[in-house]
Amino acid sequence: MLKKKIIALGAVALAASLLAAPSAQAGAKPANKANVGDECLREGVKAAGRGVNGTDLTCAKVATGSFAGTLRWWYPDMKPYGSVEWVSSSNIGGGYGTTAIAIGDAMKKEGLLKDYTVTYRSNAPLGLGYFYDQKDRKDLLLITGFAMPGGLATNGSKLSITTAKAVAGVMREAEAFVVPTSSKYKTINDLLTDIKANPKGVAIGGGNYGGVDHVTVATLAETVGVKATDLNYIPYSGGGSLVPDVIGGRVAVGISGTSEFSSYVAAGKMRVLAVTSPKPLKVIKGKTLVQQGVDLTFGNWRGILAPADLSAADYLNTVKVIDALHSTPSWKSTLVAKSWIDEYRSGDAFSKWIKVEDTAILNVLTAFKLIK
Numbered sequence: 001m002l003k004k005k006i007i008a009l010g011a012v013a014l015a016a017s018l019l020a021a022p023s024a025q026a027g028a029k030p031a032n033k034a035n036v037g038d039e040c041l042r043e044g045v046k047a048a049g050r051g052v053n054g055t056d057l058t059c060a061k062v063a064t065g066s067f068a069g070t071l072r073w074w075y076p077d078m079k080p081y082g083s084v085e086w087v088s089s090s091n092i093g094g095g096y097g098t099t100a101i102a103i104g105d106a107m108k109k110e111g112l113l114k115d116y117t118v119t120y121r122s123n124a125p126l127g128l129g130y131f132y133d134q135k136d137r138k139d140l141l142l143i144t145g146f147a148m149p150g151g152l153a154t155n156g157s158k159l160s161i162t163t164a165k166a167v168a169g170v171m172r173e174a175e176a177f178v179v180p181t182s183s184k185y186k187t188i189n190d191l192l193t194d195i196k197a198n199p200k201g202v203a204i205g206g207g208n209y210g211g212v213d214h215v216t217v218a219t220l221a222e223t224v225g226v227k228a229t230d231l232n233y234i235p236y237s238g239g240g241s242l243v244p245d246v247i248g249g250r251v252a253v254g255i256s257g258t259s260e261f262s263s264y265v266a267a268g269k270m271r272v273l274a275v276t277s278p279k280p281l282k283v284i285k286g287k288t289l290v291q292q293g294v295d296l297t298f299g300n301w302r303g304i305l306a307p308a309d310l311s312a313a314d315y316l317n318t319v320k321v322i323d324a325l326h327s328t329p330s331w332k333s334t335l336v337a338k339s340w341i342d343e344y345r346s347g348d349a350f351s352k353w354i355k356v357e358d359t360a361i362l363n364v365l366t367a368f369k370l371i372k
Contacts, residue, residue: 031059034073037327047073052323053316053347064111066329075320081107084116087142089127089151090207091120093240095173095257096127096143099302102338103143103170106330112321122237123208124151128159137307138314141167144354145302149361150210153371161305165315166354168322168346169303171335173257174277175216176284178270180247188220188274188292191253196224200232205242205251209235210370212300213255215361216276218368223294228368246270257300258284259338283339301343301357303350319347 029038034047040059047057050073057073064080084107086100100118107113121127124147131142144161152159177188185191195202199221206213214235218228234251236242239260246254247269254261254270258277262284264270272286276298280288289296306318323346325331335342345353365371 028071029073035327036073036075036323037067038073040071040073043071051075052319055316055320066110068111075324078320078324079317080111081113081139081321083114083139085137085140086116086118087127087131087140088118088120089122089124089143089148090238091122091240092238093243093260094207094238095147095260095300095302096145097238098257098259099143099145099171102334103304103325103331106328106334107321107325109330110325110328112325123155124148125155125157125159128152128157128161131305131307132159132163134307135309138310140307141318142305143302144305145212146215146300146357146361147207147211147213149358150212150215150365150370151208153362153365154208154210160358162355162358164305164308165310166351167304167306167315167318168326168344169301169350169353170322170326170344172299172301172341172343173259174275174281174299174339174341175213175255176258176261176275176286177273178246178254178261178265179252179273180249181268181271182249183252183271185253185273186271187287188289188294191273192220192224192294194252195221195226195231199226199230202253203232203234203251204253204255205234205236205245206255207236207238207242209233210365211235212298214370215364215368216298217255218370219296219298220289220294223296228370259340277339281339283337299341303354316347322346 028041031047034050034057036057043059045059051057058076059071060074060076062068062072062074088097088100090096097118104116121130134140148161179185204217214233221231239256242254245251261270265272265284274289275281275286277288278297306315326344
């Protein structure tokens with residue numbers, strides 16, 4: 001049963017700390033301890049089974065990106081992408097699109113991709129449906145996350161994220177509760193007082209029904225004895241459409257990933273009531289729920305899916321590309337800049353994890369009576 005404290009439904013808690021980029025001072029790693037991107041000493045030496053899915057790494061001189069000209073444990077047979085079409089199951093400004101852009105930009109900086117586009121669809125069934133309708137597409141990737149299983153189930157869709165080939169889970173992002181600066185609410189407890197007194201009287205805007213924003217609000221409401229089904233929750237197709245309604249006061253409070261609100265908070269257009277991270281974040285100013293006496297931490301994971309009909313060779317190459325990206329300074333600086341948690345798993349490990357996670361999310365939604 002759900003309790004007041006939920007620490008990320010995935011296998012890894014939200015409390016993981018961000019890693020700094022590797023540097024020359026870190027020292028070369030021997031083959032039996034090698035990870036992709038680590039420094040190495042002797043070109044051509046292999047690190048058997050140290051790569052993703054038990055593949056070999058090779059000490060090689062990297063040709064492009066931040067590691068160019070240095071010896072690194074690498075995938076010499078890896079083929080960078082020419083172009084990628086990312087599929088986002090939320091409109092412009094939403095978390096899926098933001099993640100696609102961040103990954104695409106980092107890949108370009110590291111020479112792992114020449115260019116990319118983002119195709120936006122307004123919800124999980126439309127996004128995943130478009131993705132599955134495409135055939136024989138080596139250049140197609142979709143951003144998935146916590147919100148997608150719920151978005152599919154609450155819309156009555158029979159589609160599942162587990163049909164696709166799971167490439168990698170790349171990060172987790174804390175949530176933020178925000179209000180316009182003119183709002184009467186100064187703290188999260190001010191908001192909870194009104195929700196407890198009149199749940200239907202407080203309009204709460206967030207992502208799709210049954211998604212991570214909705215589950216976070218439902219979990220928070222439970223701390224004051226309010227059922228998820230009693231809330232006045234208004235789903236939006238992404239941060240791009242939610243933001244103006246928060247600023248304009250058309251909803252009392254908005255909830256979404258911190259990166260979707262950070263620039264508006266910095267500009268003085270929004271105030272943060274609380275963030276769901278264990279500790280305060282640099283990217284957005286605001287106290288945590290824990291600091292305000294609410295024993296709850298939460299985060300939204302996001303990852304990458306490839307088409308189900310992608311060949312085994314092309315799938316493994318994609319996994320290697322993302323694995324290499326994860327080791328680079330460009331990706332690590334992206335994590336730091338956005339205060340994203342470096343929660344990473346890839347290939348077979350992510351494939352197994354996502355099946356367990358999909359079931360866990362649906363069980364939570366059933367417990368909250370958001371789906372039957």
